[in-house]
Amino acid sequence: MKSGIYVVELLNEEPIFSCAHDKRDSKKGTPLAKGHIKFGKAKDLDRRQRNYLKTFGENNFNFQIVHLTPEIHEIERRIMKEVDEYRVRGILGRKLEWLEGIDIKNLIKVINKVANQ
Numbered sequence: 001m002k003s004g005i006y007v008v009e010l011l012n013e014e015p016i017f018s019c020a021h022d023k024r025d026s027k028k029g030t031p032l033a034k035g036h037i038k039f040g041k042a043k044d045l046d047r048r049q050r051n052y053l054k055t056f057g058e059n060n061f062n063f064q065i066v067h068l069t070p071e072i073h074e075i076e077r078r079i080m081k082e083v084d085e086y087r088v089r090g091i092l093g094r095k096l097e098w099l100e101g102i103d104i105k106n107l108i109k110v111i112n113k114v115a116n117q
Contacts, residue, residue, distance in 0.1 A: 003043045004068040005075055005111055008052055009104045010036045012060035030090045030098070037107060038098045039079060041072035066108055067115040078114045083107065 010016075015031030042048035049063045069075060086099040099107065 001043065002045045002065070002068055003041075003070050003072055004045055005039060005041055005066050005072060005079070005115065006045055006048065007037060007039045007064050007066055007104060007107055007111070009062040009064075010034055010056065010060060011062060012056065016056055016060065030088065030096060032098060036088065036098050036100055037102070037104050039066070039076075039083075039107060039111060040097060041076040043072070062104075064104075064108075066111045069115065075111075075115050078117075079111055082110050082114060 010032055012033050015033045017029040017031055040048070045065055052061050052063055067075070083099055083102065084095075086102045087095040088098040088100055090096045
């Protein structure tokens with residue numbers, strides 16, 4: 001089992017709701033499409049990738065492992081501070097983990113900088 005930090009880049013043109021994996025709430029959540037990216041932490045990166053497959057479908061996202069580490073909580077917290085201005089607001093007005101206005105290459109640079117401090 002690999003733990004670490006990953007990024008996800010959406011490739012779908014038609015919006016998919018962030019709760020699409022839950023059949024009871026599949027039309028709830030925030031509509032997300034190409035241009036939305038995010039990073040996250042996972043204790044099991046392979047399982048996390050399968051979760052994205054359930055929500056967005058096979059050809060609708062790019063999942064990349066950026067940094068393998070057991071120190072996922074502290075690194076995630078520091079990355080979140082660095083990218084706060086890019087966070088998308090959900091339908092209820094709260095900031096989400098999804099980002100826009102920053103490209104995947106720059107997000108990976110931020111992650112690497114923070115992870116190697």
